[in-house]
Amino acid sequence: MMLKPEFVFATCRAGSEASLKREVASRHGALLTPAFMRPQLITWKLRGEIRDDFVPETAFAAVSGFSIGMARSAADVVNLVKDGMADVHVYPRIVPEDGVPEDAWGRVDSVRAEISTALPLVRNSAFILDVILGEEGEPWFVGCHRRSASAHPCPGALPRLRLPEDAPSRAWLKMEQALAWLQLDGPGVLAGRTALELGSAPGGASWSLLQRGMRVMGVDTGIMDPRVAAHPSFRHLALPAGDVSFRDLPREVDLLASDMNLHPGLVVRYAERFVRQLNPRWMILTLKMNDAQVEPMIPALLQQIRRFAPGEVSARQLHANRREITVVAR
Ligand SMILES: C[S@@+](CC[C@H](N)C(=O)[O-])C[C@H]1O[C@@H](n2cnc3c(N)ncnc32)[C@H](O)[C@@H]1O
Structure with a gap:
């Protein structure tokens, strides 16, 4: 890259700015000094x-990369960007937890065009x-990030989804955002496959997987939403995860998910x-970060x-996560 990076930026979920700063300070404190902070956007100066x-x-960054500058128009962007870019991602800074x-x-869309x-x-x-x-009238923040397998495929790590009013729980959006990150959200990709979810009640995540044509087994002593419980492709094991006997489980499980509100360890x-x-084949775990002692344990x-x-x-941390992060394996 011709550009000599001087600042690093990262975006994050609403309310996680302090966690992101703490995490960067503990892992990269010798290299990065905090520069400016707006809601859901932080920059650091490189030392x-x-x-x-x-x-x-x-884990608390949604997107991270190098800062390039500020712009008020497409012409400003062209003046700032000296290197060729493979794509242009435009996205809002403020992302409410239930979706934009x-x-x-x-x-x-019009700025991107x-x-x-x-x-x-x-x-x-x-x-x-x-x-x-940012807000109307605020200059646009311009940066860039490297293409990599671990980078999120959607601009801003933000699939264009909103929590439907009738979803059995907020976990519907968490699961949909995790599937988009894993690029398992294409039509038919999960149809006919099997998922096991530990901590499945009341059933937003199961509902997302059932809508995608999966067979789902949910493990939870809690009560499932009646629509999930009645779905012909859903089976409920009303047991704590520790009491499950492997004889009760399907022989082949493609996706293991866990959303249990237990200590991450x-x-x-x-x-x-x-x-x-x-x-x-795939795993999606939410790890609850209920107290400040848990965050340093992430690595x-x-x-x-x-x-x-x-x-x-x-x-x-996905935008729909609250005090938790999502860990995936693919
Ligand atoms: C955040 S909620 C799960 C939300 C759910 N994934 C959904 O889609 O609606 C956490 C759940 O973990 C369950 N849980 C806690 N400990 C568990 C255990 N040992 N085994 C199974 N489920 C457990 C709780 O009963 C609770 O329903």
Whole structure:
């Protein structure tokens, strides 16, 4: 990259700015000094030279990359961006936890169209341009991030989804956002496959998987939403995860999910037991960050998960997550 990075940026879920700053300070404090902070967007000044494939190790960042500058028009963006970019991602800075209101996408789409007309793309570039829109009148924040397997495929790590009013629970949106991250959200991709969810009540996540044509087994002593319970492809095991006998489970499980509100150390132990027995292809775990003591444990938890996970492990706080992060393996 021709551009010499001086600042790193990261976006995050509403309310997680302090957790993101703490995480970056603990992992990269010697290299990155906080520069500015707006709701859901933080920058850090680099204290030395870094390689252009540097990605901060943080679970609380939705998107992270290098800052380029501020712009008020597509012409400003073209003046700032000296290097070719493979794509242009435009997204709002403010993302409510239940999803961006429908009418906010009009502005995003028109800014993207303006920039795409003015800026020729270089398909084999390693970088994607990020243009982050704040309040009306606020200049656009311009940065870029490296294309990589662990980067989120959607602009802003934000699939265009909103929590439906009749969803059995908020976990519907969490599951849909996790599937989009894993690129399992295409039509028919999950149809006919089997999921096991530990901590399934009342059933928003199961509802998402059932709507996608999966067979779902839910493990929870809690009561399932009647629509989920009555679905012909759903089976409920009304037991705590520790009491499940493997004889009760399907022989083949493609997706192991867990959303149990237990200490993350315990969730990881359960996940290991189920993965070793069932050998699923994908895993989606939410790890609850209910107190400040748990956050510093994230790197050790991920290391532990990598020892048994069915594939590459990544962690990220999704916009619909509350005090929790999502860990996936694919
Ligand atoms: C956040 S809720 C799950 C929401 C759910 N995934 C949905 O889609 O609606 C957490 C659930 O974990 C369950 N849970 C806690 N400990 C558990 C255990 N040992 N075994 C199974 N479920 C457990 C609770 O009963 C609770 O229903």
